[in-house]
Amino acid sequence: MVKIIERVIKKVEPLKDAVLIEGLPGIGHVGRIAAEHLIQEFQGEKVLELYCYDFPPQVLVNEDGTIESMNNEIYIIREPIPMIVVTGNTQALSPIGQYQLSERLVEIGIKYGARITYTLGGFGIGRIKEDPLVYVAATSKELAERIKAHGALFRADGGGIVGAAGLMLTFSKLMGIEGACLMGETPGYLIDPKSARKVLEVLAKVLNIEIDMGELEKRAREMEAFLERIRRFEKQLEQGHLMIREKDKRQREEDLRYIG
Template sequence: MTTKIKQISKAKINNPILIEGLPGIGNVGKIAADFLVDSLNAKKIYEIHSYGFPHSVFINDENLVDLPKIEIYHKPRPKNDILIMAGDIQPLDEKSCYEFCDAVLDILQQHNTKEIITLGGIGLPKIPKNPKVYCTANEKPIIEKYRTKELDSNIFGVVGPIIGVTGLLVGLASQRKIPAIAILAQTYSHPTYLGIKGAKEILDIINKKLNLKLDLEALNEEIKDIEKEVSLKSHEFEKIQKTLKKGLPQKTDISYIG
C-alpha cells in the first residue's frame, strides 16, 4: 500500500456521515468542503499522504514546504457525527485512486460509517446563471432520502463517467455495503473558474437534509479568501497535470469531474 493514513487526534466517532469535496471541475466540491470545515469548526483527525499524489510540494505562508495531503475532519453531533474529507489534490492515476479510496473505506468501516456524500461539478461550455444540481448513488434508498425539488436524479445522459474520488468512492462503497451518493452541480468548465454558485446550491441541499445550521450568506463574505487560496493551489495542480501528460501515452487522460 502506498497510501499512508496518520491519525492526528483521537475522537469518539458516532455513526458518522462522510462528506467528500476535493479539487475538480470548478472546484465545486473543494469549495463546499472547505466551507463546511470552517463553518462547523471541525477538528482534523486524519492526514493522508500517498505516493499516488503529485510529486511536488506546496510553499506555505511561512516559506516552508508542505507535502500534498488530504485531510479528514470531525464534527460531533447527537445522532450522526459528520466527517469531512478535504484537500488540495487528488490521486493522479487510476491505480492510485482505487488504492486511495479503498484505504479511506477501511477507515470509514472501522468507524461504522452510515453514509457517504461526495460533492463535485458538471462542466458546461458557458457559465450557468442558475446551476442545476444532479445526483447519482450506489442504491436507490439514499437517493430518496436526499431527494428535493432542487436535486434532479435523472442524470443518465447528462454526464459521462464520473472520474476521480468523487465517483469511485461511491462505487467502491457499494462493495462495503455503505450507502453513498454523489451530488453534482453545474459549473463552467474553464480551468480558472471557481464554481461558487454551484457549491452554494449543493450546500443548501445538504444543509437542509442534515440540519447543519450553516450560514450560507457567510460564503459570499468569504469568496475573496476562497478565490485566492483555491486559485493558487488549482493553478499549481494544473501545471503538474500538464507536465505529467507530456510524459504519458496518448491514451492516458488525467481529469476529474469531481
C-alpha cells in the same frame, strides 16, 4: 500497490451514525470549497493526514516561505450531526492510485463511524449560469429519489463520475453502506463558490441541518465582480480591435485614391 502513509493527528473514539463527506479538488473545485466550508462553519477537528506515493511529485510553497505537502485530510464534526469530512489539495494521479486511495478513505470513514457517504463535486457545462442546478447519482434508486425530493435532478445524459467522487460510492456499496454524489453545475474553468453553495443547500436539506452560507455568498460576489471586470476588459479589447480595423480600412481606401 501504491504506498499510503497515514499520520494520526489526534486519536478519537468512533462517532455514532456519522455521515462521510468527500470534497477533494475537481471540476471548479466545487467539492473542496463545500467541504472546507463545512469544516470552517462547524469547527471541524483534524484527526488524520494521508500521504500517497501516487500524489503529484511536488510540494506547494506558501507566501511565508513554508511548504505545503500534497495530502488528504480527515476531519470530524460532532455538531449539528456527526460528520467525517475528507478534503485535501490533490487526488491520486493514476487509476490504481485512485482506486486504492478511494477504498482506504471509505475504510477510514467506516472506522470512524460512517453509515452513509456523500461525495461532492462539480458538473462542467462550459458556461456560467446565474442559478446552477445540482444533480445526484446514488448507490440505490431509493436514495436517489429521496435526494431528488430535496431539489437535486437526475442527469438525462447519464455520463460518468471520475475520481474519488465516483469510486468512493463504489467502495461504500461494496462495504455495505449507501452513498450519493451531489454535483453542482459549473463552467469548469473557474473556482466556483456559487456552485459549492448550491450543493451545500441540497445537502443541508437532505441531512436536515442548517448551514450558514454567508462566507460562500461573499466569495460568490467577489467572483462575480472579478468576472464583470473581465467582461468589461474583453469589451474594451473588442472595441479597440474594431477601431483598429476601421482605421486600417480608411487607410487602405485613402491609399487607393493615389493609384492610377
